[in-house]
Amino acid sequence: MDRLYIFDTTLRDGEQVPGCQLNTIEKIQVAKALEGLGVDVIEAGFPISSPGDFNSVVEISKAVTWPTICALTRGVQKDIDVAAEALKYAKNKRIHTGIGTSDFHIKHKFNSTQDEILERAVAAVKHAKKYVEDVEFYCEDAGRTDNVYLARVVEAVIKAGATVVNIPDTTGYCLPWQYGEKIKFLMDNVKGVHNAILSTHCHNDLGMATANTIAGVQNGARQVEVTINGIGERAGNTSLEEIAMILKCHKSMNIETQINTQKIYGISRMVSGLMNMPVQANKAVVGRNAFAHSSGIHQDGVLKNRESYEIMDPTDVGIDKNSIVLTARSGRAALKHRLSVLGVNVEGDHLDTIYEAFLKLADKKKDINDDDVLLLAGKERTEKQRIQIDYLQVTSGVGVKSVASLGLLIAGEKFEAAAVGNGPVDAAIKALKQIIKRTMTLQEFTIQAISKGSDDVGKVHMQVEHDGIVYYGFGANTDIVAASVEAYINAINQFVK
Ligand code: KIV
Ligand code: ZN
Numbered sequence: 001m002d003r004l005y006i007f008d009t010t011l012r013d014g015e016q017v018p019g020c021q022l023n024t025i026e027k028i029q030v031a032k033a034l035e036g037l038g039v040d041v042i043e044a045g046f047p048i049s050s051p052g053d054f055n056s057v058v059e060i061s062k063a064v065t066w067p068t069i070c071a072l073t074r075g076v077q078k079d080i081d082v083a084a085e086a087l088k089y090a091k092n093k094r095i096h097t098g099i100g101t102s103d104f105h106i107k108h109k110f111n112s113t114q115d116e117i118l119e120r121a122v123a124a125v126k127h128a129k130k131y132v133e134d135v136e137f138y139c140e141d142a143g144r145t146d147n148v149y150l151a152r153v154v155e156a157v158i159k160a161g162a163t164v165v166n167i168p169d170t171t172g173y174c175l176p177w178q179y180g181e182k183i184k185f186l187m188d189n190v191k192g193v194h195n196a197i198l199s200t201h202c203h204n205d206l207g208m209a210t211a212n213t214i215a216g217v218q219n220g221a222r223q224v225e226v227t228i229n230g231i232g233e234r235a236g237n238t239s240l241e242e243i244a245m246i247l248k249c250h251k252s253m254n255i256e257t258q259i260n261t262q263k264i265y266g267i268s269r270m271v272s273g274l275m276n277m278p279v280q281a282n283k284a285v286v287g288r289n290a291f292a293h294s295s296g297i298h299q300d301g302v303l304k305n306r307e308s309y310e311i312m313d314p315t316d317v318g319i320d321k322n323s324i325v326l327t328a329r330s331g332r333a334a335l336k337h338r339l340s341v342l343g344v345n346v347e348g349d350h351l352d353t354i355y356e357a358f359l360k361l362a363d364k365k366k367d368i369n370d371d372d373v374l375l376l377a378g379k380e381r382t383e384k385q386r387i388q389i390d391y392l393q394v395t396s397g398v399g400v401k402s403v404a405s406l407g408l409l410i411a412g413e414k415f416e417a418a419a420v421g422n423g424p425v426d427a428a429i430k431a432l433k434q435i436i437k438r439t440m441t442l443q444e445f446t447i448q449a450i451s452k453g454s455d456d457v458g459k460v461h462m463q464v465e466h467d468g469i470v471y472y473g474f475g476a477n478t479d480i481v482a483a484s485v486e487a488y489i490n491a492i493n494q495f496v497k
Contacts (some may be wrong), residue, residue: 001256004247005223007041007199008034008240010271011060012072014231015045019461019472020275024056030274031060033267033343034228035067038258039240041094041223046072047086048079054086061090068092068134075099075124084131095128098138098166101153102145114149121153125160136164138201143169147185154186158196164223165196169212172205172235180215187220199223202238204230209238210284214246217255228271229279229286241268241285241317249311265318266343273374276461276474278448285317326373328362335373342370344377364478365456372457375476385493386411387436394481396424406431406485424481429488436492440466447480458483464491471495 011027014020022030027044034042044060045053061069069090073079075097087093099110099121106112112120121137128135137157142150154165167186169179179202187193200216200223202209213224230239244259268286272279281288291314301308320341326334332355339346339354346354357376362368390407404427405418417434421427429442444463458480462473471494475486 001254002222004217004255004257005040005197005199006038006240006243006257006259007043007070007223007225008039008227009043009201009225009237010034010227010231010240011056012043012045013225013233013237014227014271014275016233017231017275017277018470019463020231020277022274024052024059026274027056028059028063029344030228030267030271031064033263033270035064036260036343037240037263037267038260039067040258041068041070043070043072043096043225045086048073048082054082057083057086058089061087061093065091068094070094070096070136073097073124073128075120077124077127080124080128080131084128087132092134093132094134094136094164095132096136096138096166097124097128098136098140099124100140101150102141102143104144105141114152118153118156122156122160125157125162129161134163135161136166136199137162138166138168140168141170142167142182143171143174143179143202147182150182151186151189154198155190155192158190158192162196164199166199166201166223166225167216167221168201168225169203169209170201172203172209174202174208174212176208176211176215179212180219183216183219183221197222199225200238201225203233204235204237207235209236210242210246213238213243218253229268229277229283231271231275231277239284240264245285245312245317248316261316262318263343266341269370269374270343273371273378276459276472278459285312291319326358326362326368327366328359330358330362330368338370338373339377342374344374346377361457361478375457375459385490387489387493387496389482389485389489390414392428392482392485394424394428396427402427404428404431404481406435408432408435408489410435425484428481428485432485432488436496438466438492438496440464440492442488443470445484447484460484460487462487462491464488466492466495469495 031042044057047054047057057071071083071087073083080097083095099117106117125135125137139153198221200213200221202212224243226240226243227237228240230236241264244261247255279286335355335358336351354376388409390409392406394404396402401420402424403420408415415435417431419427419430421430443465446461448459457476457478460475460483464471471491473487473491475483477483
């Protein structure tokens with residue numbers, strides 16, 4: 001079996017997605033879960049981009065033991081200096097530097113020439129080598145880069161000391177056979193290619209990220225860059241869980257990883273919960289319907305023999321169909337166990353706080369599911385916000401105008417307002433706007449029930465525009481009007497300091 005290295009970029013390419021930003025504590029939680037999952041490399045951030053990113057790379061470096069911690073840079077000396085500083089506590093460290101190599105990037109982004117870009121690439125690798133042994137180089141937009149020029153760049157950076165060369169399909173443009181041919185061309189034509197590992201980094205703009213990644217592996221790439229749930233810029237990156245399960249289902253490929261697939265479901269829920277990014281119901285491997293058989297013919301077949309319609313055993317990805325159902329009668333131990341299966345380890349006072357919130361929710365809702373539990377574990381984040389709801393009362397119905405009265409606590413001081421609206425959410429938001437007198441526009445508003453049942457928790461995602469910037473807000477409550485106001489306030493809290 002050939003070993004394939006898993007490079008996870010959930011905390012860098014994934015976290016770049018608007019609305020998915022995590023604080024340092026949350027990033028450490030995800031990094032520890034990635035370590036438990038068995039990834040080889042964690043791309044922890046882009047240190048020069050912000051003090052927050054710098055600090056996260058420092059703290060993840062301290063918290064994680066065996067995976068390599070990687071920091072992204074542009075092919076610029078200052079970026080590389082800052083990345084090296086951020087990585088100083090990492091036990092195993094890598095600098096990931098690079099530059100655009102397609103004609104689009106060379107002409108329009110850099111107003112430069114192929115020769116000059118090649119020189120800058122080599123200089124960046126040599127500079128990074130002064131700090132770390134392990135240097136990865138990315139040829140941005142390699143998907144649209146001419147293969148002959150790409151081979152020149154790859155050869156030069158390997159000669160300069162790059163240990164890994166990343167061939168990103170930055171725009172998600174390639175067809176699987178084209179991407180596979182690209183990797184094969186490099187394997188066949190780059191002198192010294194065996195002194196480094198070629199890496200895939202595929203975006204999903206045309207829904208081909210996973211297929212392209214597999215084509216790359218079939219042609220010699222031995223590192224894949226992936227994210228949990230496939231999150232990432234625009235349509236996302238190749239999803240880790242898909243690659244791990246493809247290799248598990250297709251042993252004939254003779255490729256192995258160190259991923260403990262039974263931890264996939266837990267980390268998928270954790271990342272989705274922390275980033276407020278729902279997983280689509282029919283998402284391969286981790287979607288709610290991935291193992292749900294609804295048609296009579298399928299149900300009958302699965303009952304006779306699971307393998308009639310299932311190529312994967314749900315327990316292989318950590319879906320425990322016999323997991324204990326949590327209800328108002330469940331104790332702390334059951335809650336703690338469920339959270340740990342989902343990758344969240346809590347003890348002492350923190351567990352007590354979550355348990356109290358759990359009992360309150362269980363009073364309103366019969367069965368508590370995994371998403372509910374993860375929401376409760378993350379609730380502390382919203383409770384520490386500057387603006388909070390004190391009370392909310394809404395009357396609405398058919399043939400009457402909706403009326404809302406709202407009390408807010410702003411830095412501990414109480415404010416009240418009442419308003420009439422076209423519906424309960426409209427009335428509540430009008431009351432909110434009487435208290436928070438800023439120019440702001442609601443641009444997007446989605447309500448989602450987590451599972452089934454009229455007692456379910458409703459999740460609300462909002463985009464609120466203020467001063468030309470869009471802020472993302474999230475709320476979750478069994479009362480969807482309250483969830484909507486929570487989401488609006490969550491967005492406002494980001495610009496009212
Ligand atoms: O998609 C891309 O090209 C990237 C690079 C910065 C590696 O994310
Ligand atoms: Zn990318």
